[in-house]
Amino acid sequence: MVLETQRLILREMTLQDNDDLLEVFSDPEVMQFYPRSFDRPMTQRWIERNIQRYAQHGFGLWAIVLKSGKLIGDCGLVMQQVDDLEAVEIGYHIRRDLWGQGLATEAAQACRDYGFNQLGFDQLISLINPANAASRRVAEKNSMRLIKETAWREQPTCVYAVERSPRQTKRA
Numbered sequence: 001m002v003l004e005t006q007r008l009i010l011r012e013m014t015l016q017d018n019d020d021l022l023e024v025f026s027d028p029e030v031m032q033f034y035p036r037s038f039d040r041p042m043t044q045r046w047i048e049r050n051i052q053r054y055a056q057h058g059f060g061l062w063a064i065v066l067k068s069g070k071l072i073g074d075c076g077l078v079m080q081q082v083d084d085l086e087a088v089e090i091g092y093h094i095r096r097d098l099w100g101q102g103l104a105t106e107a108a109q110a111c112r113d114y115g116f117n118q119l120g121f122d123q124l125i126s127l128i129n130p131a132n133a134a135s136r137r138v139a140e141k142n143s144m145r146l147i148k149e150t151a152w153r154e155q156p157t158c159v160y161a162v163e164r165s166p167r168q169t170k171r172a
Ligand SMILES: CC(C)(COP(=O)(O)OP(=O)(O)OC[C@H]1O[C@@H](n2cnc3c(N)ncnc32)[C@H](O)[C@@H]1OP(=O)(O)O)[C@@H](O)C(=O)NCCC(=O)NCCS
Pocket: 029, 030, 031, 033, 092, 093, 094, 095, 098, 099, 100, 101, 102, 103, 104, 105, 106, 127, 128, 129, 132, 133, 134, 135, 137, 138
């Protein structure tokens, strides 16, 4: 387990999570701002990429599991290159039937605090399609502000960011 919040556990994803993650990523509404929704092999590659990230950086997108036991999405930290900036992004995806209950916000705030307090990052960002109003709102509730709009992976993209406050010191 990486993180615990009031309702959620965030833990590293494994290849055994393919069925549950496929439920999230095969939904065209969840994937409306991505080139396409995922099939089973694409979901497996998504998991493998995150397993590589855990090994390379010590973080990645983690599985979000309700304390009742069900895996409902992912949220975590990912290295990204945006224009000339290398930055750590907070990303999130939640199963559609559970939207609007504050779950993405709860997970994203925990990842923000982990990134600042445990990993010692000075700034965290989120990269969001301008039309993705729900995701922009989650970024705002995660204390982020819009710092610029740019083209990222050839798509118009809002760059949201939050800085570590002086009181959030890195723990050794
Ligand atoms: C973005 C996403 C993770 C949000 O998950 P969630 O658990 O529903 O998020 P929360 O409940 O914590 O917060 C959502 C907020 O967006 C608001 N919202 C939802 N749809 C909205 C819309 N169309 N316009 C404006 N606000 C909207 C909600 O009202 C809520 O804000 P509030 O608490 O002030 O009322 C979810 O919609 C999702 O998985 N989307 C598809 C994947 C995706 O786009 N991920 C982000 C990639 S950058």
